[in-house]
Amino acid sequence: MPPRLEFGVLGPLQARLNGVPVDLGGFRQRKVLACLVAARGRIVPTDRLMEQVWDDAVTPTQATLFGYVASLRRALEPGRAARTAAQVVVREGPGYALRVPAGLVDAERFTALVMRGDRHTSAGDHDAATAVLDEALTLWRGPAYADFVDSEFAVTEVARLDALHAMAREQRLAAVLAGGNHESAVGDLEALVLDEPLRERGWELLVLALYRAGRQGDALAALRRARERIVSELGVDPGPGLRRLEAEVLRNDTSLDPRPTPSRRLPDVAPPRRNVPAGLSSFIGRRGELATLGLAVTGHRLVTVVGPGGVGKTRLVLEHCRERTDPDGPWLVELASLHDPTEVVRAVSDVFALPGVSTAEHLAQRLADRKALLVVDNAEHLVAAVADLARTLLGGCLGLRLVVTGRQPLGVPGEAVMELAPLGLDDAVELLSDRIAAATLTHPGKGPDRLLAAQVCRDLDGLPLAIELAAAQCRALSLREIAFQLDDRLALLGSGSPDEDHRHATVRNAIDWSYQLLTRPEQTLFRQLAVFDGAFDLDAVRQVSGDGEVPDPVPVLLALVRKSLVTADPDTTPRRYRMLELVRQYANAALTEAERDRASARHRRWLLGLVEIGEQRLPTADGTGWLSRLSAERDNIRAALTSALAADEVLLAARICGALAWFWYRTGQIAEGLRWGGRTLSALDARADGAASGSAEWTLARARLLMAIGGCAYLSGDHHGSVAALGESARLCAQVGARHPHTTAVIYLASVTAIGGDVPGALPLADQAVRLADLVGEPWAQAEALTVRSQLSRACGDLPRARDELARANTLARSCGHQWAMLSSAWMQAKVSVDLGEPDRALHILTDILREADPRHDRSSWLALVHSVAGALGRTGRAGTGAVLLGAVETLGASIGYHPEQMDPHDAPGNTAAVAAAMDPADYRAARARGTGLTWSGLTGLLVDEGLVPTASQ
Secondary structure, three states: OOOOEEEEOEOOOEEEEOOEEOOOOOHHHHHHHHHHHHOOOOOEEHHHHHHHHOOOOOOOOHHHHHHHHHHHHHHHOOOOOOOOOOOOEEEEOOEEEEOOOHHHEHHHHHHHHHHHHHHHHHHOOHHHHHHHHHHHHHOOOOOEOHHHOOOHHHHHHHHHHHHHHHHHHHHHHHHHHHOOOHHHHHHHHHHHHHHOOOOHHHHHHHHHHHHHOOOHHHHHHHHHHHHHHHHHHHOOOOOHHHHHHHHHHHOOOHHHOOOOOOOOOOOOOOOOOOOOOOOOOOOOOOHHHHHHHHHHHHHOOEEEEEOOOOOOHHHHHHHHHHOOOOOOOOEEEEOOOOOOHHHHHHHHHHHOOOOOOOOHHHHHHHOOOOOEEEEEEOOHHHHHHHHHHHHHHHHHOOOEEEEEEEOOOOOOOOEEEEEOOOOOHHHHHHHHHHHHHHHHOOOOOOOOOHHHHHHHHHHOOOOHHHHHHHHHHHHOOOHHHHHHHHHHHHHHHOOOOOOOOHHHHHHHHHHHHHHHOOOHHHHHHHHHHHHOOOOEEHHHHHHHOOOOOOOOHHHHHHHHHHOOOOEEEOOOOOOEEEOOHHHHHHHHHHOOHHHHHHHHHHHHHHHHHHHHHHHHHOOOOOHHHHHHHHHHOHHHHHHHHHHHHHOOOHHHHHHHHHHOHHHHHHOOOHHHHHHHHHHHHHHHHHOOOOHHHHOHHHHHHHHHHHHHHHHHHHHOOOHHHHHHHHHHHHHHHHHHOOHHHHHHHHHHHHHHHHHOOOHHHHHHHHHHHHHHHHHHOOHHHHHHHHHHHHHHHHHOOOHHHHHHHHHHHHHHHHHHOOHHHHHHHHHHHHHHHHHOOOHHHHHHHHHHHHHHOOOOOOHHHHHHHHHHHHHHHHHOOOHHHHHHHHHHHHHHHHHHOOOHHHHOOOOHHHHHHHHHHOOOHHHHHHHHHHHHOOOHHHHHHHHHHOOOOOOOOO
16 A cells, blocks of 8 residues: 655644654755645745745755755655655756645645535535534644744635635534524634634624524624624624624514525526625715716716716716616626726626627627616726727617716717716715714714814815715814814815816825824835725735834724725625725825835735635636636736736746636636737747746746637637647646646647647647646546547547546546536536437436536536537427527527527537427427526526426425
């Protein structure tokens, strides 16, 4: 039996060989191993490994590192013969990598178990969920990477594992509650909220457990404690879940009572109908303007709301949106963080979840059947691009209406322009009083002196943003002190250029006044936050803040939230923060050049670490979560790439792009991948004569960059360019001996070559991909390689071999939680079954994976499965139902820009033909017509009624 080597990082670092602890040496030597474990099989270049190990000291010569590696090899492979290659800590390409199966690292087992527990919970199997999550939590021996928790290499991984640990505790206790054991869960839930007081899910579970245990008073007391803690530490009200729960407890809502839990839930296949956020504070005044905007939108398909910064344009439009009932909207697109006009189309397509859209014309085709209101916010710096987009969308989408906010009209024919003025004095005073009451937790009836409040509002020109900033200072200053300081400060600051926008200057002055009231650490962090584009979380703040003045950024950030200079989104977990664009512009202008350089460098390093970890996690059980995580950081990704290229850090930019290869491909980010990949490749090649360009690290970065470009080129239809890029990538990976990237490059090269119809050229590549995947031993790579090889077996007519390869691929994909490979291999299995004349088997496979697919994350693939189910029904005597499904796929697919023959040109026409051939032509047309009238929920109901997916009680 081969020796079993296991690693533990959920607590102090440890290694066990056949259950016996291994002596890993001193602190630095252990840190070398910890860096390699955190890289999860990825190559860590020698220079970077030394920076990580000696991040708190002067870096020694490489000989010291080589000595540590040699000692680790002797400890981890004590029986290895002299002068034979190491199998655990291996030299590969430009650096070192740890080569052990993922299941032998406790952090990987923990992640897989938590994801499995989540799937059991989603399926309603709470006993199984509790057992699996108990097993996961027993792996936790202490803080993750406890020996190195403050080291830079571990920060992102520690944050991920901590969040996963908290989620596992919550999920386990939720399963306990669902099983009816509410009384026994109370103690554990009390401990949970003490450990994680800002995670609202724990408070929700505690309140529910107390209520079900007959302790309504204690439940309400817990709600009060939760509110006080969240308001005091975050400066925001609890999220909608806690607020709704409080109302339900007060009225003894029957929905809180224990009830039988279904063993499996049916996914909600209806796509979200809007993305307009709920209001975080009361809406004061503006009733006349709200009515005017409603009339304007009713009478015109394009309305532009203009006015100075801080006047409340966005808030007014969002309030209008919350009252609308459009069938497909409304939708909000925020442009404040965009700088490149070519990214406007991408921003809109992202909001509508339409991957692969690269032009306004293509976007108009995909939205042609939508009946929605689209709000384009903060368009003043991209007026020409937004105007072009408006012309194209309004010309091609008759059911679409646009509302744009900015400083000036677009100048598009048919545009209605609404100019928003500052608040009237009465409304301004009411707003100030309301916000002071919220800031100080006093009753609005005990408002400030009206004359004094009126003076403050007049000094601030009635601008809502300036008024809210002033009100936030009432936690520390009286209104009279604010009035005196404002009078003095604005008089001093208001002496700028006479042609300056007076109201815009007033907002800047109000921000400046608020800034001057900050402590020195608060000012420092405030300036540093300007390097973020869009939202950010606490982990990002910890890594980007620095310069010694902010030793602990969390309380400083929360102070900025309380003072309304940073906003917190209560509906996000983990909580995300952002600056209003005017505030961010001020902070950016306040940065010195040296501060900006240092903060931007830290921002780039944080982002690089994040995307490299994301790359590792995407083909695992938590891949879906990481797709969402990386999608949330799109603005920061662009900012990091922009600053990296501007700072001539082209190698870092190439590493970021290389790490994003699968993310860009999986989410269809064609234009983004080609744009940034092309810019980075040009910059990299421009430095080709430098000394560093011949290094293994440089070569590997170029190879991985080409892999990203090749994937996006394939999606764009540039088959020749894709093959060329992937072929060069594979060659460079082989040149430096980088086995993992080489395997990935060959897998994708074989796939693209086969899809292009070159079966003879693809066959040896697919065989090579299988051999390489077996050598690296990664189940996700083996699954993908076998799936590609099966496609060629099918193309060559060797269907038994294709079936065997797909069965092995599916088993491997399930073993590591790689859902994409799991679903694609099963889908191919169904197609092979059809080829073999086994439609019943195909239908069984398809309905199984239809239950596992999640349409909330990939509606196109879900519809593709439904289309294949229709074909299988046509071949098994249920063509009538198949025809209805075809009609539903046709209509619903058109609403999101999905067309079966484009996504699956080889097999989709056969599905349609199989259904049509089994029916009378008139009956076929009538059944398809019935399907075209189905909504998303109607299609779900049909699948349930026909026994193709389980009901909630099955």
